[in-house]
Amino acid sequence: MKISEVLKDKRVTVSMEVFPPKTDANFETVEKAVDEITAMKPAFISCTYGAGGGTSAYTVRIAKRIGEAGVSSMAHLTCVSSARSEVKEQITRIKEAGIENILALRGDIPEGSDFPGPDNYAHASDLIGVIKEVYPEACIGGACYPEKHPEARDKREDIQNLKKKVDAGCEFLTTQMFFDNSIYYNYLYRMRDAGIMVPILAGIMPVTTKQQMKRSIELSGCSVPPRFKAMVDMFGDNPDAMRSVGILYASDQIVDLIANGITHIHIYTMNKPEIAKGILENLKDVI
Ligand code: FAD
Numbered sequence: 172m173k174i175s176e177v178l179k180d181k182r183v184t185v186s187m188e189v190f191p192p193k194t195d196a197n198f199e200t201v202e203k204a205v206d207e208i209t210a211m212k213p214a215f216i217s218c219t220y221g222a223g224g225g226t227s228a229y230t231v232r233i234a235k236r237i238g239e240a241g242v243s244s245m246a247h248l249t250c251v252s253s254a255r256s257e258v259k260e261q262i263t264r265i266k267e268a269g270i271e272n273i274l275a276l277r278g279d280i281p282e283g284s285d286f287p288g289p290d291n292y293a294h295a296s297d298l299i300g301v302i303k304e305v306y307p308e309a310c311i312g313g314a315c316y317p318e319k320h321p322e323a324r325d326k327r328e329d330i331q332n333l334k335k336k337v338d339a340g341c342e343f344l345t346t347q348m349f350f351d352n353s354i355y356y357n358y359l360y361r362m363r364d365a366g367i368m369v370p371i372l373a374g375i376m377p378v379t380t381k382q383q384m385k386r387s388i389e390l391s392g393c394s395v396p397p398r399f400k401a402m403v404d405m406f407g408d409n410p411d412a413m414r415s416v417g418i419l420y421a422s423d424q425i426v427d428l429i430a431n432g433i434t435h436i437h438i439y440t441m442n443k444p445e446i447a448k449g450i451l452e453n454l455k456d457v458i
Contacts, residue, residue: 172243173310174272175342177214178370183429183458184214186372187440187447189237191218191229198229205233206240207444211451215243215272217345217437222278223252227261235268245312246270248302249278250292255301258292262305274312275299275341294332299339313341315371317349317358321392330365343369345437348376348387350420351396352427372437373428377446379417381407418446422453429457 177184187208192201209216218233220226230246237244246265250258265273275298280286287293292301295313302311313336316329323329333344344367349355355373362371378384384403388395395403399420406412425436440447 172215172271174215174243174245174312175310177243178343178372178435180214181434183434183436185425185451185454185458186215186217186435186437187211187213188217188219188437189233189440189442191221191226191233193221193226201229201233201442202236204442204444205237208440208442208447209237209240209242211444211447212242213438213447215245217245217247217272217274220247220249220276220278222249222281224249224257224261227264231261231264231268231270234265234270238268238270243272244270245272245274247274247276248298249276250295250298250301251278251280252284252286252291254290255292258298258301259305262302262309266306266309271308272310272312273302273306274314274345275302275336276314294336295341296332296336296339299336299341303340311341312343312345313337314347315344315358315362316347317354318347318391318393326361330361330367333362334365334367337367337369341369343372343435345372346374347391347393348374348439349393350376350378350399350424351394352424352431354394355428355433356431370435372435373433374437374439375421375424376439377417377421377443377450378403379414379443379446380410381413383417414446414449418449418453422450425450425454426457 234244234246319329
């Protein structure tokens with residue numbers, strides 16, 4: 172099913188995200204985790220894409236498997252470090268696999284590289300244009316950044332660029348992780364003010380280890396409220412306690428979002444079915 176249809180549901184939707192294996196050797200482990208997450212019947216599951224395309228076939232295989240198990244699936248696709256012909260080939264593969272949804276992404280620019288060159292698509296909005304040519308029936312989503320994309324000069328410029336992406340045909344947006352809901356509410360207000368009216372899925376990352384917290388901040392640049400920082404400082408060296416804290420913090424964020432009328436939640440489950448299960452258990456009387 173197209174995600175644009177899934178999101179018409181007036182009830183709360185909870186979608187989840189998985190990532191593909193890096194090699195054939197760990198395909199089975201990933202497959203098992205994905206199957207367990209699929210069995211929880213989220214509104215849809217998206218599968219990430221290794222920038223540069225090294226794991227592109229796995230993204231399609233995993234997304235296809237999710238669809239065959241009766242859950243709507245979405246394949247991520249990046250463009251900035253791949254040749255235009257490779258990007259087109261991947262869109263065709265996604266189409267032939269019967270995957271109806273694509274998250275159109277630029278991808279990070281590898282440090283020291285000279286991407287984007289003349290044979291690359293420079294922005295997600297350019298990728299949306301080519302998806303529309305190769306696979307016009309696809310439902311296309313995009314990424315957005317409540318604390319602004321790290322390369323954007325300021326929040327205003329970032330939202331203006333985001334508007335170009337939506338005008339190019341992006342039907343919904345999923346946010347980068349955030350740990351302070353007021354940042355999301357403020358962002359939503361500014362997006363609507365800029366005329367961006369598509370659904371904006373709140374991306375929630377359950378942080379269940381101290382190392383993951385460090386990595387998440389490095390990668391996304393998002394801020395950590397003192398309340399959460401205190402929890403990580405206190406429990407970060409105790410894996411069981413930190414896992415519970417991560418599940419509770421993410422659950423608390425989601426309950427607050429729902430209480431404030433937000434209906435589309437996307438959980439970065441990252442191939443950890445036990446974390447997804449823990450959050451759903453906490454939400455069972457709320458959604
Ligand atoms: P864009 O929308 O192209 O924006 C990138 C920058 O360019 C921004 O600063 C923006 O303001 C600016 N910009 C955009 N359009 C224009 C324009 N027309 N003119 C001038 N400036 C412009 N990475 C992966 O490698 N694989 C994944 O599977 C993956 N999944 C993700 C899922 C989500 C929900 C999110 C939030 C991120 C994901 N990423 C993934 C990371 C993403 O690839 C990076 O954040 C990347 O740096 C930006 O991608 P984008 O699609 O947001 O880029």
